[in-house]
Structure formats: structure tokens, C-alpha cells
Amino acid sequence: MDRRRSLEPLQNSKPELEPGSNLRHHAGCMLGFFIRRLLSAIVVLWLAASITFVLMRSIRGGPFTSEKAGSEKAIAAKMERFHLDGSLWEQYSAYMRALATFDLGDSTKYLDWRVSELLAQKMPTSLTLGMVAFIIASIGGVLLGAMSALWRDTWVDRTAMIGALVAISVPTFVTGPLLIALVALWLGWLPVGGWGTTRQLVLPSLCLAAPYVAYVARLMRNSLLDVLASDFLRTAKAKGLRDGQALMRHAMKVAILPVVTFLGPLAAHLLTGSMVVESVFNISGAGSIFVNSIQNHDVFLLGGAVIVYCVLLQLFNLVVDVLYGVLDKRIRVYG
Amino acid sequence: MAEVASPTALAQPGGWAILRRSRVSMLALWFLVGLIIIAVLVPPFLPEELKYTSKDSLLPPGAACTARQGIIYLCGTDLNGHDLFYRLLTGAQVSLGVGLVGALLSLFVGTLYGMISGFAGGRVDAFMMRVLDVLYSVPRILFIMIFIAALGPYLTDGLDVARLWAQAHGWTTLEDLMITAIRYSRIIIMVICLGLVEWLTMARIVRGQVLVLREMTFVTAARAMGQSSPAILRLHLLPNLATVVLTYLTLTIPAVILDESFLSFLGLGIDDPAASWGSLLKDGAQVINPLDSKWWLLFFPATLMSITLLALNFLGDGLRDAFDPRSRSR
Numbered sequence: 001m002d003r004r005r006s007l008e009p010l011q012n013s014k015p016e017l018e019p020g021s022n023l024r025h026h027a028g029c030m031l032g033f034f035i036r037r038l039l040s041a042i043v044v045l046w047l048a049a050s051i052t053f054v055l056m057r058s059i060r061g062g063p064f065t066s067e068k069a070g071s072e073k074a075i076a077a078k079m080e081r082f083h084l085d086g087s088l089w090e091q092y093s094a095y096m097r098a099l100a101t102f103d104l105g106d107s108t109k110y111l112d113w114r115v116s117e118l119l120a121q122k123m124p125t126s127l128t129l130g131m132v133a134f135i136i137a138s139i140g141g142v143l144l145g146a147m148s149a150l151w152r153d154t155w156v157d158r159t160a161m162i163g164a165l166v167a168i169s170v171p172t173f174v175t176g177p178l179l180i181a182l183v184a185l186w187l188g189w190l191p192v193g194g195w196g197t198t199r200q201l202v203l204p205s206l207c208l209a210a211p212y213v214a215y216v217a218r219l220m221r222n223s224l225l226d227v228l229a230s231d232f233l234r235t236a237k238a239k240g241l242r243d244g245q246a247l248m249r250h251a252m253k254v255a256i257l258p259v260v261t262f263l264g265p266l267a268a269h270l271l272t273g274s275m276v277v278e279s280v281f282n283i284s285g286a287g288s289i290f291v292n293s294i295q296n297h298d299v300f301l302l303g304g305a306v307i308v309y310c311v312l313l314q315l316f317n318l319v320v321d322v323l324y325g326v327l328d329k330r331i332r333v334y335g
Numbered sequence: 336m337a338e339v340a341s342p343t344a345l346a347q348p349g350g351w352a353i354l355r356r357s358r359v360s361m362l363a364l365w366f367l368v369g370l371i372i373i374a375v376l377v378p379p380f381l382p383e384e385l386k387y388t389s390k391d392s393l394l395p396p397g398a399a400c401t402a403r404q405g406i407i408y409l410c411g412t413d414l415n416g417h418d419l420f421y422r423l424l425t426g427a428q429v430s431l432g433v434g435l436v437g438a439l440l441s442l443f444v445g446t447l448y449g450m451i452s453g454f455a456g457g458r459v460d461a462f463m464m465r466v467l468d469v470l471y472s473v474p475r476i477l478f479i480m481i482f483i484a485a486l487g488p489y490l491t492d493g494l495d496v497a498r499l500w501a502q503a504h505g506w507t508t509l510e511d512l513m514i515t516a517i518r519y520s521r522i523i524i525m526v527i528c529l530g531l532v533e534w535l536t537m538a539r540i541v542r543g544q545v546l547v548l549r550e551m552t553f554v555t556a557a558r559a560m561g562q563s564s565p566a567i568l569r570l571h572l573l574p575n576l577a578t579v580v581l582t583y584l585t586l587t588i589p590a591v592i593l594d595e596s597f598l599s600f601l602g603l604g605i606d607d608p609a610a611s612w613g614s615l616l617k618d619g620a621q622v623i624n625p626l627d628s629k630w631w632l633l634f635f636p637a638t639l640m641s642i643t644l645l646a647l648n649f650l651g652d653g654l655r656d657a658f659d660p661r662s663r664s665r
Contacts, residue, residue, distance in 0.1 A: 174637040
């Protein structure tokens with residue numbers, strides 16, 4: 001079923017089913033949906049881990065070649081310890097066996113560190129930043145977009161939409177230094193960078209959220225305008241529904257659906273986008289793990305980070321799909 | 336929606352007229368044309384002193400060149416004594432070139448994918464769209480980073496083999512071409528990777544259009560006359576998709592430019608002697624501090640890049656208003 005395209009609710013498309021007899025059927029379909037989603041998530045994770053591992057192992061120069069006092073023998077010993085000495089297939093199957101037991105392995109750069117320990121140390125920072133930015137982007141975007149649509153072609157709409165286009169066009173590594181120069185250095189209201197306090201969270205999360213506030217606002221505005229011009233709302237008005245608030249509730253319920261479908265990609269964008277923001281604001285988060293482990297050929301650390309990101313996003317998308325089914329009665333998530 | 340998304344609305348004359356009436360879009364168009372002309376034509380005529388490293392490190396805009404009389408640094412110099420103005424223009428060549436070629440590549444992949452998916456319909460369509468959904472929710476830029484790091488050296492090797500082969504056969508033109516390609520191999524691999532990633536939205540839009548178009552009578556007529564599916568796709572659907580594809584091409588270019596600068600900013604993109612706007616911004620962001628701000632290193636690339644992206648987005652929006660039947664109905 002293509003749920004992304006048609007926005008107008010089809011009044012007659014909800015079949016009136018016998019309530020009692022369908023309960024078991026419903027539960028069965030729901031279970032089938034979850035099983036199918038689980039399988040596809042496993043396939044995605046397997047592909048992600050395989051691509052990362054095989055590509056990283058085919059980079060010229062192993063993880064230990066750049067070390068200074070590494071004799072051939074020492075390097076060979078290390079390669080053996082990490083199961084990186086056999087053929088590519090042997091290495092790969094060893095890695096997959098470890099992954100199957102939820103073992104992400106050890107870092108080849110930071111010896112004596114397990115990948116899971118490193119990730120547990122750095123991930124929470126990026127996730128907090130991403131989550132705050134996510135809340136700002138989704139709520140701020142919906143409010144701004146709804147305002148624009150309601151006051152269409154007024155100065156509110158025009159300013160908001162030009163502002164949105166600017167926010168989409170200006171990259172975060174431009175807004176970041178700009179915000180630092182303006183708010184932190186010149187006005188002195190907030191700290192320049194670093195991590196730990198709430199005050200330090202404000203600028204980076206705003207900077208990360210800005211383009212997506214704009215994106216969501218544009219999405220919301222267009223969708224709400226579509227809905228406001230649609231037949232079912234005209235019918236409601238013609239039938240005498242004068243209450244503006246009730247009308248809005250009707251319209252918003254439908255208009256918010258495209259925004260909900262964007263939430264999954266939004267989360268992916270925010271997680272990767274936080275790399276640049278972390279670098280601008282000097283925050284030590286997961287972004288540095290990605291960049292450094294690629295440069296250090298740290299196969300297991302990079303693989304672990306990629307896997308954790310993919311797991312998080314798959315889980316999040318499942319939540320979004322269920323949420324979508326709850327919001328849109330026409331859709332059965334398992335359909 | 337059904338009544339507005341007819342192909343006649345796509346082919347209707349007047350889209351260009353609507354675009355021409357939009358003052359902002361035309362301004363954006365002229366800015367981009369001017370930028371491309373300047374970026375391509377001006378650098379060869381700049382004095383040689385500006386093109387290489389010099390002792391004039393971190394001079395502010397307007398400072399005079401110490402090596403030769405009568406030359407001033409319009410936008411200042413960077414840490415290695417490069418003239419920032421020259422680097423901005425060559426950076427524009429790289430950024431715009433990467434954006435354009437990457438977007439064209441994504442156009443090709445996206446249009447093909449969308450057309451097949453929309454035209455096949457049924458289970459194939461459902462499966463292809465499901466794949467698209469999964470790809471949307473994967474942190475794609477991470478995989479680009481890994482792809483570039485892993486495949487870049489192999490591309491250089493491959494080009495070198497081609498160069499030696501050309502040398503052995505005495506084909507000097509091909510040899511020179513390969514030498515140039517090896518110098519820019521990092522950029523080439525980046526363009527390929529970015530182009531192969533940014534096609535998702537294009538595929539979705541094209542598929543939506545094909546779904547509408549394939550129900551049209553002229554498609555039925557073509558099929559009744561015995562035309563094969565590839566022929567129908569090429570002769571009847573593709574021409575009707577042209578304006579939509581052009582619109583989203585304009586909107587994909589800034590996305591690719593942003594991706595490229597994202598990678599270069601993290602130090603995984605363009606390497607030093609070459610520059611792109613992203614790598615210039617990285618240099619600029621490194622020297623920002625309250626005491627002795629080298630503002631020009633950040634200000635000029637940031638402004639130029641932001642205005643360019645804004646112009647591309649304005650133009651894309653203008654094109655969409657002019658040609659997309661859905662937005663015209665408003």
C-alpha cells in the first residue's frame with residue numbers, strides 16, 4: 001500500500017468489520033508485521049556490517065602498519081589476536097560469528113578497550129544532542145508550518161518561508177561558527193563549546209536543528225494547505241462546522257502525516273549531522289569515532305558504531321510506523 | 336489530486352513564462368550564471384604569484400603582496416599564504432562541478448529506478464519502494480565516508496594502469512587525460528559515491544509521475560499498437576517527465592554540494608592543494624578565536640557558499656512552482 005502519496009481521507013475505505021471475529025485476525029496480522037519488520041531489520045544490519053567490514057579490510061595498509069616500533073612479528077601477533085590474519089572470508093566469518101553473540105570486538109587502535117566500552121562512553125553525548133535537536137525540529141517545524149499555512153500570504157508566511165529557505169541553504173558549519181561568534185563571543189550569553197551543562201547544549205542543538213526545523217515547516221505548510229483545500233474539509237464546513245478549532249483539529253490530524261513519515265529520515269540526518277556540529281563546538285561524541293576510526297583503519301570500532309546507529313534507526317522507524325498506523329486509521333501497519 | 340496531476344498540465348506552455356515572471360528566480364539564475372562564468376574564466380588570468388603558497392601568511396583582505404609590486408590580496412590569505420580569492424574561485428569550480436556531475440548521476444539512477452518501479456507496478460513496485468524506505472532510514476553519509484576511504488586508492492590504481500597502457504600504445508591524449516584524472520581521483524570517487532546516494536527523492540518523484548502517466552490514453556494507445564515497454568518508457572513517458580526531472584535536478588545540486596562540503600569539512604573529502612568551499616570553511620573554522628580573529632577565512636567562503644546554495648534552492652523552488660502541477664494548483 002502506498003501511504004505516502006494520497007492525503008485525502010477516503011471516507012468509504014474503512015471496511016466495517018465485525019468487531020469480535022476480527023480480533024484474532026488483527027493480532028495475527030500484527031504479529032506477522034513485526035516478524036517481517038524484524039527480518040528486514042536483520043537483513044539491513046547484516047548488509048551494513050558486511051559492507052563496512054569488507055570495505056574497511058580492503059583498504060590498503062592494515063590497522064597496525066602506521067605504528068612506529070612495530071616489527072613484522074609484533075604486527076603479525078596483533079593481527080592474529082584480532083583474527084585479521086586469515087583470508088578475507090575467514091576474517092569475515094570470524095567477525096560475523098562474534099556479532100551473532102552480540103560481541104562487537106575490541107578496538108585495534110585503543111588497545112585494551114572494548115568497542116562496546118568506547119561506544120558507551122561517546123554515544124550518549126551524540127544521542128542527547130540528536131534527541132534535543134529532534135524535538136526542536138519536529139515541534140518547532142510543525143508549529144511554524146501550521147502558522148504559515150493559516151496566515152497564508154501574509155507577512156508571517158512570507159518571513160517564515162524565506163527564513164526556512166535560508167536555514168535550509170546555510171550549512172551547519174556556517175551557522176555554528178556564526179552562532180559562536182555572535183552569541184558566545186560577542187554577547188557572551190552562552191559558552192563557546194564543550195559539553196556537560198544545559199547551557200552548553202543550547203547552541204549546538206539549535207545549530208543542528210535549524211535546517212530541519214525549516215524542512216519540517218515547509219512540509220507541514222504544504223500539507224496543511226493541501227488539506228485545507230480538500231473536499232472533506234469543505235464538506236465539514238458546508239455541513240455547518242463553524243468552530244475554527246474543531247476544523248483545525250480535523251485538518252491537523254491529516255496534515256501531520258507527511259511530517260510523521262519524515263521523522264525516520266530526520267533521525268538519520270540528525271545522527272550523522274551531529275558529526276559536524278560536534279566538531280564545530282568541540283564536543284567529544286560519536287562523530288569523532290567515525291572520522292578517527294576510518295583514518296586509523298579501526299575496523300571493529302567503525303563496524304560497531306555503524307551497527308549501533310543502524311539498530312537505533314531501525315527501532316525508531318518501527319516506532320514511527322506504528323505511530324503512523326495509530327494516527328491514520330486508513331492504514332493498517334501490517335497492510 | 337487526481338484532477339490536477341494530468342500530463343497536459345506538465346506539457347502546458349507557460350511554465351517558462353511563470354518562471355520568467357518570478358523576479359527572485361531570475362535573479363538567482365543570473366547570479367549562478369555569473370558565478371560560473373567568473374569561476375571558469377577569471378582564475379587563468381590571475382597573476383602567477385597568487386596561485387601558489389607564499390610567505391604572506393594570514394594577511395587581511397586588501398593587503399599588498401610582498402613578492403611583486405602592484406598585487407593586492409582581495410580576500411586576504413590563508414595560513415600557507417594562498418590567495419583566498421583565487422582559492423574561492425577554484426573551490427567554486429570544484430564545489431559546483433561536484434554538485435552538477437553528482438546530481439546528473441543521481442538523476443540518471445533515480446529516473447531509471449523510478450520509471451521501472453512505477454511502470455512495473457504491483458509487487459515489483461512495492462518491493463522497490465520498500466527498498467527505498469530502508470535506504471532513506473540508513474545513515475547514508477557514513478557509508479559514503481567508508482566507500483571513499485576504501486575505493487579511492489583502487490580508482491587511482493586503475494587510472495594509473497590505464498595511463499601506462501596508453502603510454503605503451505603511444506596515445507598521448509589519453510595519457511594526459513589519465514594524468515589529469517589521477518590528480519583529481521579523490522574528487523572523482525567522491526562524485527561517484529555522492530551521485531549514487533542522492534537519487535532517492537528523485538526516484539520517488541519520478542515513480543509518482545509515472546504512476547499517473549501510465550494510466551493515460553496515449554500510453555494505452557501505444558501499447559495497443561504493439562509498442563514494447565522500453566519503447567513506451569523512452570518515447571512517451573520520458574518526454575513528459577523532463578520538466579519534473581529538471582526541477583529536482585536543480586534541487587539535488589545544492590544537496591550534493593552540501594554533502595561534499597560536509598565530507599571536506601570533516602577532513603575526509605578534498606585534500607589540501609586542491610580546495611572546495613567545504614575545505615576552505617574547515618580552515619576558517621579552525622582559526623576562529625576571540626582574541627585575534629581571522630574573520631576573512633570564514634566570512635568569504637561562508638557567504639559565497641550560502642548565497643550560491645540559496646540561489647540554487649530559490650531557482651529550484653521557482654521551477655517547481657512553474658512546472659509541478661501539484662504546486663501550480665494552489
